[in-house]
Amino acid sequence: MLILTCPCCGVSAEETEFHCGGEAHLKRFGPDSSDSDFETYLFQRQNPRGVHFERWRHVNGCGKWFHAARCTQTLEIFGTYPAQTTEPPQALRDRIAEKRPGWTQESVS
Amino acid sequence: MSELLTPLLGKSYDGLVQVAELPRRGMITLRGDISTATMRNVTTGLTGTAMPGRGRVELAGDGMLAWMSPDELLLVLPADRVPRALERIAKDLASAHHLALDVSDARAMIRVSGADAAVRDTLAKLAPVDFSAKAFPAGSFRRSRLAQVPAAFWCAGAGDFGLICFRSVAEYAFSALSNAADPAGTVGHYA
Incomplete structure (x- = not known):
């Protein structure tokens, strides 16, 4: 059972109040992009054993989207942060690096 | 009717x-920037309550004002006052981007x-x-x-x-x- 804290309304709740929206920080390739870029954007996803950045929606709450960093192996939530960003905040990355020595964001992307 | x-x-x-x-009571969903003074004045004026903080509700007599999300409030007031309340919201918030809807039923x-x-x-x-x-x-x-x-x-x-x-x-x-x-x-x- 995951316990997430919504950064929009401040509520900490278990996962049935939320809905996962898949991998976060995807770069969109739309019209006029190459077929391979579009295919990568559409289908190719990380499937790491460890740190994963995801989009979540507080579906039975304030209804807002936000981001979460969690470990796919231990189900630990490292933190949540607002959706209005293109990359995880430095403080969160530092916290993850502290808990997972040797981890860098580049190592998974 | x-x-x-x-x-x-x-x-x-x-x-x-x-x-x-x-x-049965009147309910109005109001979305927009809820941090502005205009928004506070019009909503608290209609419900007769104070302005609720995050995750809070304010109640006073027939009125209720609830914090639904960072950009949404729920106004509860006697049902017969809803049409006039919507008019007042439209007038007072004319220059602010907002959405107000009667959701009583x-x-x-x-x-x-x-x-x-x-x-x-x-x-x-x-x-x-x-x-x-x-x-x-x-x-x-x-x-x-x-x-x-x-x-x-x-x-x-x-x-x-x-x-x-x-x-x-x-x-x-x-x-x-x-x-x-x-x-x-x-x-x-x-x-």
């Missing part, structure tokens, strides 16, 4: 606690009342929310789910809780609450 009816026709159930539909309002601990037990059976007196004191407002359907809860005072859900699931919400309040189902968690 047709007679407007509430979804549960005022049904109530007495068990460990009383589950009763509240009489889109929702059902149910009151759960009785002994404080029993009310908290009953609701906690159905929602993934910490209903302890410390975590959910009077004035708290929380959108979550009630068993399988979305609902919002608030605590008006000791042993006095309210909730809203969509009209289409009112019967389900009432049945689920009545079942949770069955006299044979004492839990005593918050006792």
Whole structure:
């Protein structure tokens, strides 16, 4: 059972109040992009054993989207942060690096 | 004009606690930048309450003002005042991007009342929310789910809780609450 804290309304709740929206920080390739870029954007996803950045929606709450960093192996939530960003905040990355020595964001992307 | 009816026709159930539909009241959903003084003045003026903070509700007489999300408020006021309230919102917020909608008949309002601990037990059976007196004191407002359907809860005072859900699931919400309040189902968690 995951316990997430919504950064929009401040509520900490278990996962049935939320809905996962898949991998976060995807770069969109739309019209006029190459077929391979579009295919990568559409289908190719990380499937790491460890740190994963995801989009979540507080579906039975304030209804807002936000981001979460969690470990796919231990189900630990490292933190949540607002959706209005293109990359995880430095403080969160530092916290993850502290808990997972040797981890860098580049190592998974 | 047709007679407007509430979804549960005022049904109530007495068990460990009383589950009763509240009489029909006007509800307005208002979205926009809720941090502005104009927004505060128009909403508090219409409901006669103070401005609620994040995750809070303010109640005063017939009026209620609830914090639904960072950009949404719920105004509750007597049903006959809704048309004029909408006019006033449109006028006062004319220069601000906003959305105001009469949702009086889109929702059902149910009151759960009785002994404080029993009310908290009953609701906690159905929602993934910490209903302890410390975590959910009077004035708290929380959108979550009630068993399988979305609902919002608030605590008006000791042993006095309210909730809203969509009209289409009112019967389900009432049945689920009545079942949770069955006299044979004492839990005593918050006792």
